Amino acid sequence: MPAPSTLQAEGLSLGYGDRRVVTDLTLEIPRGKVTVIVGPNACGKSTFLRGLARLLPPSAGAVLLDGKSIHAAPSREVALKLGILPQGPIAPDGITVTDLVSRGRHPHQGMFRRWTADDDNAVAAALSATGTLELAARGVDELSGGQRQRVWIAMALAQRTGILLLDEPTTYLDVTHQVEVLDLLVDLNEAEGATVVMVLHELNLAARYADHLIVMKSGAVVTAGEPSAVLTESVVEEVFSMRCRVVPDPVSRTPMIVPIGRHRSGDAR
């Protein structure tokens, strides 16, 4: 696996048609770290991630991969440095786990470079890292939600890029599988020094697993940094319009959000 490239956004604006979703965003993704993006629904997290991965052309500004515009670089070269797992991908009918994960090797093959033992090894390593090697011959349709999600992550891992972007890799998973997937991504980060950027829904897991937390609201970054510095009661209240207490997570000592509702919230109401 190559050493992770640098990834930056510079004055990045993104949108669909006339509609601006992300405006004038400038930031740098810390290299070799786990970055987590949080924010309320429809604030533009997926749009931002797609922009970072050159799936959406910027309406202004640029995304820089190793200092050069990612949209100007040949797409296949980018695919050797940066992989993305979009939100809710759909597998072709009847595809097997091995076949799906094998397709992650696409950028490593050219018109004339055939499938090699290296490719077999990369696919097997990805399956084994995600604990899905024993599912190799199964159809993706027959898997449980958690297994399917891990197989998609394996496809992204088989691409063997220094940077991995994932859009809500834990959505629809029960809490056991959420923790499993997040641990797996931290393994990858620690073992290979990969840069991991992901969008997460669950604030407390985000605070626990992030080295670097980006908090978004209405297409802009409200604040970014170490979770313990960033996730304050006032930030959560401003961004999610929800009152809360922030206490240290008894397990990880990272910030833990305890929401305050209209009912059953004791004296905090």
Added chain:
Amino acid sequence: MTASPVVAERRRETRRVRVVSLILLALVVALFALSLSYGSFQISLPDIVRSLLGQPTPPQVDYIVHTLRLPRAVVAVLVGLAFGLAGAIFQQLVRNPLASPDVIGVTAGASSAAVLAIAILSVSSLTASAMALGGALLTSALVYVLSWRQGVGGYRLVLVGIGVGAALASVTSFLLTRADVRTAQDSLIWLVGSLNGRTWDQVKPLSVAMLILVPAALILRRAVAGLQLGDDVAKGLGMNVERNRLALLVVGVCLAGVATAAAGPVAFVAFMSSPIAVRLIGTGRPTLLPAGLIGAVVVLAADFIGAHLVGGTPYPAGVITGVVGAPYLLWLLATANRTGRGG
């Protein structure tokens, strides 16, 4: 750690594709030989081989093989291959079994143009073929533009295509009312999809087109494998999605267009072939070549059955494929929404 489960699974899938393809190829060869040999004048297999190799044969054999039966069988194989490949490309690209060129109006466009060429303008058969191809390209461009709304959604494409196809069918009917009775009758048979009376005149342009289109389709197989995963995943893997999709659509439309030009819109061959191939292969791999071979089997078999096995009067191949394909289309339409796979 060992890669053996991966190696074993990939080998199993590759072997499956190869075995199925070889069996289909054998079927094509067998049906091809049968259609050269069987008829009101029976010719033995050794005589057919001798005649094909240019060796001395009993009287009449050369004439029957080379002039009557060979061009017809060759057109059947090429047309089936073209329809099968075209259907597989469309259906796997749009990820919708209904998105086949004979359902979404592409062959209807080729037919209108061909009827205009044959029945009204009375142009040469080569010009008629070119016009049919042009009709297919124009129609698909129209369907594409009408169904485009920030990308082409599966179901919108199918609905717009069915609408355009229906409109073109009435254009064809109108053209037929303007035509002279005899050419109108010829056109009607052609419109059902028939191999009757095919000569080397049809074989030549068709084989030239296929020499370009079949390799192009097979080279683009890799692109199908990427595009099947959805645009975002494919782009993330470094594919140029728009360029590959356009290339595939153009190749698919041309395949459907040249096949229609040569034999008429043989009903449902494009539509049925790929689903059958997918069933036989049983994995999610793109199945272009197997679908093409199934197309060839279907057209050869339908022509043979129509010509020899249903009573006294010979039926065009398109009647036979229509009888098989129509119930399948109805079944798909009835169940598509329920299974939610329409897109």
